[in-house]
Amino acid sequence: MLVSLVLVPLVLGLIQVGLVLHVRNTLAAAATEGARYGANIDRTPADGAARTRSQIDDAIAARFADDVSARREVVDGVPTVAVTVRASVPALGLWGPAVGLSVTGHGVQETAP
Numbered sequence: 001m002l003v004s005l006v007l008v009p010l011v012l013g014l015i016q017v018g019l020v021l022h023v024r025n026t027l028a029a030a031a032t033e034g035a036r037y038g039a040n041i042d043r044t045p046a047d048g049a050a051r052t053r054s055q056i057d058d059a060i061a062a063r064f065a066d067d068v069s070a071r072r073e074v075v076d077g078v079p080t081v082a083v084t085v086r087a088s089v090p091a092l093g094l095w096g097p098a099v100g101l102s103v104t105g106h107g108v109q110e111t112a113p
Contacts, residue, residue, distance in 0.1 A: 016091070023060060023089045024101050030055035031068075031083045031105030038070055039081040039107035045070035048083050048107070056085070063087075072109065079109040 030052045038048020049070035056065035067086040072079065083105050088098035 020089050020091075020099060020101075023064065023087070024103065026059050027056065027064060027085045027087060027101060028103040028105065030059065031085045031103050032107070033105070034068075034070065035081045035083040035105040035107035037107070038083065039109045041110040041112060045072055045081050045083070048081055052083050052085060052105075064089075075106060079111075080106045081109055082106050 033055055034048040034050075034052030036048075037043060037051040038045045049068045052068050052070075053062075053065040056062070056068075064087040065085070068083065070081060070083045073082050074080070084102065085104075086100070086102045088100050091097050091099045
């Protein structure tokens with residue numbers, strides 16, 4: 001009985017950390033995929049943002065894709081497309097105060113030869 005008083009909160013905390021990390025990694029993967037897609041020679045950053053929203057909707061939930069932005073930028077002299085996703089993940093299971101996440105994916109802009 002006494003052991004369960006320590007173990008149950010510990011296990012629930014580990015599950016919550018796993019949930020937040022899963023959402024963060026999924027958002028980062030979707031942002032990177034969207035940036036690569038938007039960096040193709042025949043695509044725009046807006047196409048990359050749309051691809052990112054679609055990936056997030058398919059993988060976890062559309063509510064995490066509410067704040068997706070894409071832009072062109074230069075990183076170390078290399079033209080890139082950057083896709084940023086901002087989302088809030090509940091800190092206590094599926095309810096409670098939210099933890100804000102912000103991830104950015106980059107893709108090197110293709111150019112015509």
